[in-house]
Amino acid sequence: MFRPYKSLISIIRELILKALKTLNVDVAEDDIKVEETKSRIHGDFFTTVAFAIAKNLYRENFKANAVRLAEELAKKINEIKPDVISHVRAENGYINFFLDRGAFAKFVLEGLMKDREKFGKFTEESENIIIEHTSANPIHALHIGHARNAFIGDCLARIYKFVGNKVSRRFYINDCGKQVAMLILGLKALGKIPSNTKVDHFCGAVYSCIASIVELHKSLKNAIKNIDQLRATLRKINTNNHLYDSLIRNLVRDIALGHHEIAKRVKAITENSSEVLDNLIARLEVSTASIKNSFEILASIAAKWPAIYYNLSNGLKGNVPARISQIIRDYERQNENITKFVRETLNKVLDSLTETLDFLRIYFDAYDWESDLIWSGIVEDILRKLMERGYACKDEKSNAIFLDARKILKDFPEMQEFFLDGRKDIKFEEIKNPVLVRKDGSTLYLLRDIAYAYYKLLFLKADKAISVIGIDQKLEQKYVVLALRSLGITNVLQRYKHVAYELVRLPGRRMSSRKGQYITLDEILWETIKRSYDEVEKRYKELGDMPKYALAKEIAIGAIKYALLSQIPTKVITYDWNRVLDFEQNSGPFIQYAHARAASILRKAFWKIPEDCNLSLLREPEEFELIYKISKFPEVLDEVIRTSRPDILAEYTNELAMLFNKFYQKCPVLSAEDAELGKARLLLVATFRSVIATAMKLMGITPLYRM
Numbered sequence: 165m166f167r168p169y170k171s172l173i174s175i176i177r178e179l180i181l182k183a184l185k186t187l188n189v190d191v192a193e194d195d196i197k198v199e200e201t202k203s204r205i206h207g208d209f210f211t212t213v214a215f216a217i218a219k220n221l222y223r224e225n226f227k228a229n230a231v232r233l234a235e236e237l238a239k240k241i242n243e244i245k246p247d248v249i250s251h252v253r254a255e256n257g258y259i260n261f262f263l264d265r266g267a268f269a270k271f272v273l274e275g276l277m278k279d280r281e282k283f284g285k286f287t288e289e290s291e292n293i294i295i296e297h298t299s300a301n302p303i304h305a306l307h308i309g310h311a312r313n314a315f316i317g318d319c320l321a322r323i324y325k326f327v328g329n330k331v332s333r334r335f336y337i338n339d340c341g342k343q344v345a346m347l348i349l350g351l352k353a354l355g356k357i358p359s360n361t362k363v364d365h366f367c368g369a370v371y372s373c374i375a376s377i378v379e380l381h382k383s384l385k386n387a388i389k390n391i392d393q394l395r396a397t398l399r400k401i402n403t404n405n406h407l408y409d410s411l412i413r414n415l416v417r418d419i420a421l422g423h424h425e426i427a428k429r430v431k432a433i434t435e436n437s438s439e440v441l442d443n444l445i446a447r448l449e450v451s452t453a454s455i456k457n458s459f460e461i462l463a464s465i466a467a468k469w470p471a472i473y474y475n476l477s478n479g480l481k482g483n484v485p486a487r488i489s490q491i492i493r494d495y496e497r498q499n500e501n502i503t504k505f506v507r508e509t510l511n512k513v514l515d516s517l518t519e520t521l522d523f524l525r526i527y528f529d530a531y532d533w534e535s536d537l538i539w540s541g542i543v544e545d546i547l548r549k550l551m552e553r554g555y556a557c558k559d560e561k562s563n564a565i566f567l568d569a570r571k572i573l574k575d576f577p578e579m580q581e582f583f584l585d586g587r588k589d590i591k592f593e594e595i596k597n598p599v600l601v602r603k604d605g606s607t608l609y610l611l612r613d614i615a616y617a618y619y620k621l622l623f624l625k626a627d628k629a630i631s632v633i634g635i636d637q638k639l640e641q642k643y644v645v646l647a648l649r650s651l652g653i654t655n656v657l658q659r660y661k662h663v664a665y666e667l668v669r670l671p672g673r674r675m676s677s678r679k680g681q682y683i684t685l686d687e688i689l690w691e692t693i694k695r696s697y698d699e700v701e702k703r704y705k706e707l708g709d710m711p712k713y714a715l716a717k718e719i720a721i722g723a724i725k726y727a728l729l730s731q732i733p734t735k736v737i738t739y740d741w742n743r744v745l746d747f748e749q750n751s752g753p754f755i756q757y758a759h760a761r762a763a764s765i766l767r768k769a770f771w772k773i774p775e776d777c778n779l780s781l782l783r784e785p786e787e788f789e790l791i792y793k794i795s796k797f798p799e800v801l802d803e804v805i806r807t808s809r810p811d812i813l814a815e816y817t818n819e820l821a822m823l824f825n826k827f828y829q830k831c832p833v834l835s836a837e838d839a840e841l842g843k844a845r846l847l848l849v850a851t852f853r854s855v856i857a858t859a860m861k862l863m864g865i866t867p868l869y870r871m
Contacts, residue, residue: 165286166275168795173198173209175246176261180213183240189233191217198261207253207260208792213237214257230257265788266780269844272795273779276851284798284858287328294620295321296532297632298521299336302513303347304368305684306520308668308739309634312728315864316665317632318526319729319810322862323801332624335528336616339510339535341609343371345491348506350374353479354472357512364516365684367509369469373476376465378484380458387451394444492606496538520686524721525864532619534612542623543607543615546651547600555650556600565601567610572646579649582657583642598643610640614647621648621659628659630808635664635734663808665733671740688739692720695745699753715871719745722752722865729863730814750818752865755856758821760871762853765833765846767869773850777843786827787848793820794855801862810863817859824852 176198184191195216201207214237218230231254238254245252248271250264276283297317300310317333325331338344350370351357357366466473494502514531521527537543547565550556555572558565570592573580584590600611620629633641641662648656670683697716704712727744731737747753766773782791793816800816803809833849836842857867 165798166279166283167286167798168272168275169799172248172263172271172795175248176209176211179241179245179249180211180237180259182244183237184213184217186240187233187236189217201260206255206258207262209261209263211259211261212257214254214259218257227257233257234259263788265783269782269787269791269848270779272791273782273847273851276794276855277775277847281854281858283855284801285327286798286802291329291627292625293321293324293329293331293628293630294334294624294626295324295331295630295632296334296336296620297321298526298528299338299633300517301338301341301343302364302510302517303343303371305362305364305686306517307683307685308670308688308728311524311685311688311724312665312668312733312737313632313634314521314524314526315725315728316663316733316810317630319813319863320630320632320663320804320808322864323804323810323813326858326862327801327805332529332626333527334620335531337510337514337531337533338609339506339533340492340496340538340607340612341534342488342492343375344506344510345488345495346374346378347371348491348502348509349480349484349487350476351509352505353481354475357509362516362519362686363512364520365686366472367513368684369465369472370476373465373469373473374480376458376461377476377480378488380455380462381484383451383454383458387448387455390444390448390451394441394448397441397444489604493604495535496606498539520689523689524725532616534616537612537615537619538607542619543612546615546618546647547607547611549651550600550647553650555647557597562603563605564599564603566597567600567643567647569597569643569646570595572650576646576649579646579657583646598640610643613640614644617644617648617660618651618653621653621656626659628661630661630663632663632665635666638662638664661808663733666736668728668737668739671738689720689724692724692741692744693717695741696720696723696753699745699747715868718866718868719753719756719871722756722860724752725864726752726755726814729810730818732811733809749822753871755817755821755860756865756868757871758824759853759856759860759867760869761828762824762849762856763867763869765849766853768834769846774843774847777847778840779844779847781838781841781844782848784831786823786830787845790820790823790827790848790852793823794851797855797859813859813863817856817863820852820856820859824856 177196180196180198181191191213196211196213197216198209198211201210214230214234218226218233222229234254234257238252238259241249241252241259247267248264250262250267253260253262279285295317297320298306298310298314300306300313306314321331321333347367347370350373351367354370357363462473491502495506547556550567551558551565555568556565557568569583573583573592573595583595598610599608600614601607617629617631620626631641641664645656645660645662648660653659693713693716696719697712700707700712700716700719704715707715723744727739728737730750744751745753747757782788796816800813804812827848831845833842833845836845860867
C-alpha cells in the first residue's frame with residue numbers, strides 16, 4: 165500500500181536519527197517533527213529537532229547551540245541522503261530538506277504505477293463500520309438539508325470502504341414520534357393518497373397542514389387560558405365587571421390583531437398595575453402573536469395546497485391532540501389496525517424518498533425501524549439495565565423516568581471533558597438529567613436513540629458506529645454516549661461518533677417542514693439540471709437533446725454534491741446558484757472539466773500510456789507541484805477519516821484540478837519539445853486522471869470524459 169508522502173516523511177526522520185547517532189546524541193521520537201515549509205525558498209520540509217535537543221542539553225546560549233547543532237546535523241545528513249533528497253541546509257537552527265525534482269517524480273509515479281487504482285488505500289486490518297445517515301422523517305419529501313446529510317454520510321461510507329473496511333450504510337426510520345402520528349391522523353381524515361402524485365410530496369403537504377392546525381389549536385387554548393386568568397385578576401383589582409367583561413369579549417373577538425393591541429387596551433381602562441397583571445398581559449401577547457402567526461402560515465398553506473387544506477379543515481373531528489397521543493400509544497403497543505396502516509403508509513413514503521436518492525446514486529444496505537427496537541424489547545431492556553445500574557431514576561410524583569447524567573459523569577470522570585467540551589465553569593448541579601420515559605409511560609426519542617446506538621455496537625458488532633445527525637442534536641447525542649458508557653462500553657468515545665452538520669439556506673428563505681416553507685430536493689435537483697442544460701447548450705450546440713440532457717444531469721448532480729461537501733460540516737451553507745455552477749473554479753463542474761481535459765489528451769494519444777519512460781525529466785515547477793499534490797492523496801483520505809470532514813477531500817480535489825490546469829497551460833504533452841519528455845508527461849496526465857477520478861467517485865461525482 166504505497167503512501168509516498170508518508171514514506172518521504174519516514175525517510176527524513178530516519179536520516180535525522182542516523183545523523184544524531186553519529187553525533188552520539190539521544191533524542192525522544194516525539195521531538196523529531198518533520199513539517200512542510202510554507203515557501204519552497206526554504207526547501208520542501210524542515211525539522212526543529214535541533215531546538216528540541218538544545219533546549220534539553222543547554223541552559224545557556226540555547227539558540228546559539230541550536231544553530232551549531234543544526235549545521236552539524238545538516239552536514240551529516242548530506243553525507244548519507246538518498247537520491248530523492250537533493251540537499252539539506254541549516255538556517256538559523258532549522259534544518260531544511262530540498263527534494264530532487266526528477267528523483268521525486270520517479271519515486272512517486274513508479275510507485276503509483278504498481279498500485280494503480282488501489283492508490284490511496286492504507287488500511288491493514290479491515291474494521292466493521294456502520295454509517296447511519298439521511299434518516300429523514302418519513303413524513304415529507306427530502307429537502308436540501310437532508311441532501312447535505314446524505315452526501316456527507318455517503319462520502320464517508322465510500323472512503324471507509326475504499327481504504328479497506330467493511331461498511332454498512334443504514335437508514336434509521338423514525339416512525340414512533342408525534343410527527344408520524346400527525347401525518348397518519350391527517351391521511352385517515354383524507355381517506356387515501358392520490359395515485360397521480362409523488363407520495364412524499366403529498367404527505368409533506370398533509371403534514372404541514374395538520375401541524376399548523378394543531379399549532380393553531382394549541383395557541384388558541386393557551387390564549388383562552390390566559391384570558392380567563394386575566395378576567396379573574398382584573399376583577400380582583402376593580403369591581404367594574406361590566407367594563408372588564410366587555411374588554412374580554414373584544415379580546416376574544418379580535419384575538420388575532422397582534423400583541424401591541426392587548427397591552428394598549430388593558431392599560432387604557434385600568435390605572436392599576438402589578439407584576440402579576442404585567443406577566444399575564446405578556447403571556448397573552450405571546451399567545452396572540454402565535455395565533456396571528458399560525459393564521460398567516462395557514463393562509464400560505466391554504467394557497468399552496470387548497471384541496472388538502474379544505475378537506476383537512478373539515479375532516480378533522482374531536483380532540484386532535486388526544487387523538488395524536490392515542491395513535492402514538494397504539495403504535496408502540498402494536499395495535500394491529502394502526503400498525504398495518506402506519507407501516508404501509510411509511511413504506512410508500514420511503515419508496516418515494518428512495519426514488520430521489522437512487523437518482524443521486526445514494527444507496528443503503530439496511531433500513532432500521534425505530535418501532536422494531538421497541539417491539540423486540542431492546543428499548544425496554546436498555547431501560548431496565550440503566551435502572552438496575554442506578555443510571556436511570558423515576559420521579560415519584562410524575563412517574564417519569566430520567567437519565568441520571570450527573571451520576572454517570574461522577575462515576576466515569578473520563579467522560580467529563582467530552583460532555584462539557586472542556587469547560588470548567590459548569591457546575592454538576594446545573595447539568596440537566598433528560599427524560600427517557602414520559603409520565604404516561606410512552607418512551608422519548610432519547611431512550612430509543614440510546615437503544616439504537618447500543619444495537620449497532622453490540623448486536624451488529626460494529627467496531628465503529630458513525631451517525632450523521634444535525635448539529636441541533638449535539639447535546640442529545642452526548643447523552644447517548646454517556647448512557648452507552650454507563651452500560652459498560654468502555655471505549656465508547658472511539659467506537660461511537662456523532663458527525664454534526666449545520667443548516668443549508670436558500671437565499672431569502674427560511675425553511676420549515678411544519679410551516680410548509682421549504683423547497684424539495686427534487687425541485688432543486690431539476691432546477692439545477694435545467695440551468696446545467698442551458699450551460700451545455702451554450703457550449704455544445706452540436707450535441708443532440710438526449711446527450712445534452714445526460715451531460716446536464718451529471719453536471720447538476722456533481723454540482724450539488726460538491727457544493728454541499730466542500731464546506732466544513734459545522735458551517736451554515738447558503739446555496740448560491742452562481743457558485744454551484746461555476747465552470748471556472750471551486751465547483752463540481754470545474755473538477756469534472758479538469759478530468760475531461762486530461763481524458764481528452766489521453767484520447768488523442770489513443771489511451772496508450774507509456775510503461776517505460778524517463779520520469780526524472782519531470783522537473784518543471786508545475787510538474788513538481790502536481791506530483792507533490794498527487795503524493796498526498798492517501799494522507800488526505802486518512803485525515804477525512806480522522807476528522808469526519810469530507811470538505812478536506814473536496815478542497816484537495818479542487819486544488820489538484822487547479823494544479824493540473826497550470827501544468828496543462830505551461831507544459832505541452834503531445835507536442836513536447838522532446839519525445840521522452842512527452843512520454844513522461846503523458847504518464848503524469850494518466851496518473852492525474854486516475855487520482856482525480858478516484859477522488860470524485862469517493863464524493864459520488866461522476867468523472868466526465870467529454871465536456
